[in-house]
Structure formats: C-alpha cells, structure tokens
Amino acid sequence: MILDNKWYEAQTVQDSGFFTDLQGRSREKIVWFPKIYYQMETGLLHIRCEISLGKYQDQLLRLEDKLESGLYCELTDKTLHDGYIEYVLLYDMIANRISIDEVKAENGGLRLMKNLTWEYDALPHALICGGTGGGKTYFLLTIIEALLQTNAQLFILDPKNADLADLGTVMDNVYHTKEDMIECVNVFYEGMIQRSEEMKQHPDYKTGENYAYLGLPPCFLIFDEYVAFLEMLGTKESISLLSQLKKIVMLGRQAGYFLIVACQRPDAKYFSDGIRDNFNFRVGLGRISELGYGMLFGSDVKKQFFQKRIKGRGYCDVGTSVISEFYTPLVPKGHDFLQTIGSLALARQAVSDERKEN
Numbered sequence: 328m329i330l331d332n333k334w335y336e337a338q339t340v341q342d343s344g345f346f347t348d349l350q351g352r353s354r355e356k357i358v359w360f361p362k363i364y365y366q367m368e369t370g371l372l373h374i375r376c377e378i379s380l381g382k383y384q385d386q387l388l389r390l391e392d393k394l395e396s397g398l399y400c401e402l403t404d405k406t407l408h409d410g411y412i413e414y415v416l417l418y419d420m421i422a423n424r425i426s427i428d429e430v431k432a433e434n435g436g437l438r439l440m441k442n443l444t445w446e447y448d449a450l451p452h453a454l455i456c457g458g459t460g461g462g463k464t465y466f467l468l469t470i471i472e473a474l475l476q477t478n479a480q481l482f483i484l485d486p487k488n489a490d491l492a493d494l495g496t497v498m499d500n501v502y503h504t505k506e507d508m509i510e511c512v513n514v515f516y517e518g519m520i521q522r523s524e525e526m527k528q529h530p531d532y533k534t535g536e537n538y539a540y541l542g543l544p545p546c547f548l549i550f551d552e553y554v555a556f557l558e559m560l561g562t563k564e565s566i567s568l569l570s571q572l573k574k575i576v577m578l579g580r581q582a583g584y585f586l587i588v589a590c591q592r593p594d595a596k597y598f599s600d601g602i603r604d605n606f607n608f609r610v611g612l613g614r615i616s617e618l619g620y621g622m623l624f625g626s627d628v629k630k631q632f633f634q635k636r637i638k639g640r641g642y643c644d645v646g647t648s649v650i651s652e653f654y655t656p657l658v659p660k661g662h663d664f665l666q667t668i669g670s671l672a673l674a675r676q677a678v679s680d681e682r683k684e685n
C-alpha cells in the first residue's frame with residue numbers, strides 16, 4: 328500500500344562503481360518510510376501508524392476504507408493517540424457467526440453473534456431491511472423462536488400472508504388481514520398505555536426502573552412488510568397507524584413494549600417524524616442500494632458497504648452508531664421452523680394452563 332501509493336520519501340543517489348572512469352548507476356534511496364505496526368489479538372487486527380506531521384499525515388489518518396476493502400476486514404474502532412493513530416479491525420467476522428440453537432434471549436438482550444447482542448431493554452426497537460432472498464424471513468423466524476423460549480409475549484403481523492402468517496396455524500396472535508392488523512396495533516398500544524399506568528400503582532414501583540424490575544414479561548410486535556402494508560392503506564388510515572407506532576417507539580421501552588419492523592427499504596415517508604431514529608437496532612441484509620443504506624443508517628454515514636454472496640449477511644448497528652458486518656444465526660438444513668415454533672407454543676400453553684388450574 329505504501330509503495331503503491333508512493334507515501335514515502337526517496338532521493339536519487341549515484342552509485343560510484345569500482346572503476347572510477349566508468350559512469351556510476353543512479354538508484355532510488357528511501358530516506359523516510361512511515362512507521363506502521365500491526366498486531367493480531369483475539370480475532371482483532373490492531374494497526375498503528377505513526378503520525379509525524381509529515382507530508383502523508385492526511386492519508387495515514389484516513390486509512391479505514393483501504394484497510395477494510397484491501398484486507399477484507401471490518402473496522403470496529405479508530406482512535407487517535409499521542410503520536411499515532413490506531414485502527415482496530417475484525418479480520419474474521421464470519422467466525423463470530425453462531426447457529427440458531429446458540430441464540431439466547433436473557434437479561435433484556437438477544438445474543439445474535441459471538442460478539443454481538445441486541446440489548447433490547449436498553450436500546451429498544453429493531454428495523455430489519457433487505458432485498459428478496461437476503462435472509463430477512465429466516466432472521467425474523469430465528470428471533471421468534473428465541474423469544475418463545477422466554478416469557479415474552481409475541482404479536483406477529485404479515486400483510487403478505489406469507490411465511491410469518493403460516494405461524495398462525497401453530498401459535499396465537501398472528502394476523503395478516505388489514506382489519507386484524509390495525510386492530511392488533513391498537514390493542515398493543517392500549518396494552519402499553521395500560522401497563523405504564525399499572526406500573527406506577529405497583530407497590531415496588533421505582534422511578535427509572537423498567538418492566539423487568541417488576542417481573543413483567545416483555546411484549547414484541549413483529550411487523551413484516553411494513554412499508555408494503557402502509558402503501559396499501561388510505562391516507563387517513565396510514566396517518567393514524569403511524570401515530571400509534573410513533574408512540575410505541577417513543578414510550579415502549581420502560582413498559583417493555585418493543586417493535587421489530589421489517590421491510591425491503593425504509594422509505595423516509597413511512598419513518599418520518601423521527602420514528603426511524605427511535606429504532607436503535609438496525610440491520611440491512613443482502614443486496615441493498617447505496618440509497619437504501621443511507622435510509623437505514625443515515626445519509627451522512629461515510630462507511631463503504633460491500634456485497635458478499637452469503638445468505639443472511641449484511642450490516643448492523645446495535646444502537647451504538649458503529650456499523651459492523653453482521654451474519655444472522657445459521658439455520659441448519661432441514662430445520663423446521665413451523666414445527667419447532669409449534670412445539671414451543673404448545674409447551675407455553677401447557678405451562679399457562681397449569682398455572683390457571685393452581
């Protein structure tokens with residue numbers, strides 16, 4: 328990189344040969360070369376470049392794009408220290424991919440990669456985007472499967488009456504018709520308001536503490552094909568739905584009411600009024616245009632995005648404003664979501680029936 332870009336200083340020197348009467352050859356002698364050190368440590372590649380106020384200082388301070396694309400790595404941190412700049416890159420992100428049975432929802436967080444957890448209690452609401460075949464549906468089903476292993480209450484909306492709607496045959500609260508979906512959003516919203524009020528009356532209520540502190544279960548509204556659905560609605564209906572959703576994303580955290588919205592592209596029209604900024608966890612899977620990434624992560628983001636032909640691969644921001652490469656949990660061939668989710672729903676039903684009897 329340094330040689331190709333000629334980021335060094337050289338002088339031409341004349342070699343005087345053994346025979347003084349013959350003309351010497353001229354050659355280039357490097358008189359200054361930037362000091363760059365690297366260190367590999369627990370899956371991370373640390374690259375430190377000395378900053379010496381020299382001619383190439385600007386280039387050395389902006390190496391991230393070259394390093395990411397040239398080394399096929401992901402930048403996770405860039406820090407300016409006294410006298411040097413340090414780039415920290417993940418050189419084997421795919422090694423952090425976990426399988427579906429390692430996905431765990433606990434303590435208000437959902438573990439999705441070895442080094443990545445979506446802390447939904449602290450950084451609520453998720454926005455999942457992706458083109459056809461990128462792995463959006465598998466990812467949503469994986470989240471549903473993991474949440475069903477906890478006490479979470481789920482509400483699922485699928486206006487296209489496709490894969491998620493099929494779950495209606497094995498579990499409750501799955502809707503696909505326009506009227507049912509609007510009704511479900513209303514019920515979810517009312518539930519949030521009611522719980523917020525009840526929490527304040529609770530004898531153990533403490534300002535600043537959330538639903539989990541009072542032992543209440545989290546509630547998730549999983550809304551697939553969100554943009555397609557809003558496009559189907561009339562202006563009046565869509566304004567009223569957007570207003571409900573806006574209140575949920577703004578007020579849901581403390582009461583434990585979370586939104587997981589999926590769509591092909593988060594068109595600004597349906598994420599206006601700061602709704603998008605309230606989705607802390609954002610994921611883009613598969614083929615997405617530059618414009619799409621801009622809509623998802625913000626148009627001022629400088630990151631370069633690359634496509635790789637790996638199912639379930641994309642980029643995410645867990646709510647910390649650092650965008651990193653992301654791999655959805657690996658689903659083994661032959662995994663039957665409908666059957667697994669059906670058994671989990673049945674097991675839950677049995678537990679709740681038993682509680683009612685006692």
Ligand SMILES: Nc1ncnc2c1ncn2[C@@H]1O[C@H](COP(=O)(O)OP(=O)(O)OP(=O)(O)O)[C@@H](O)[C@H]1O
Binds near residue numbers: 462465
């Ligand atoms: N995490 C994964 N593990 C294993 N295979 C995956 C994973 N994600 C996606 N795939 C493969 O990619 C295919 C397409 O994934 P999926 O159906 O989730 O895409 P999608 O983005 O929802 O597309 P569509 O919008 O057309 O439904 C799946 O049928 C599966 O074979």
